[in-house]
Amino acid sequence: MMSTTLSSPRVTGLLGSFVVHVAAVFVGFVLMIVGLGLGVTIIMLPVGLAVGIVGLLMFIGGLFARMGASRTS
Numbered sequence: 001m002m003s004t005t006l007s008s009p010r011v012t013g014l015l016g017s018f019v020v021h022v023a024a025v026f027v028g029f030v031l032m033i034v035g036l037g038l039g040v041t042i043i044m045l046p047v048g049l050a051v052g053i054v055g056l057l058m059f060i061g062g063l064f065a066r067m068g069a070s071r072t073s
Contacts, residue, residue, distance in 0.1 A: 024062030031055025 035052025038044040 021062045024058050028055045028059030
């Protein structure tokens with residue numbers, strides 16, 4: 001039977017990855033709101049669309065992207 005232990009660098013790496021994902025979700029959400037606000041005015045519509053799409057991609061990336069080395073076992 002194989003036991004798994006959490007070493008200090010592993011815990012730090014997991015916590016750091018979690019913080020990065022939460023930050024990406026938060027910044028992506030803020031960018032979507034800013035893009036929506038910019039898109040309301042017709043003059044800033046192209047900029048609002050670009051900012052909103054970047055925010056959407058960051059939001060989705062923060063939720064689903066895997067960062068770091070992949071596990072092979």
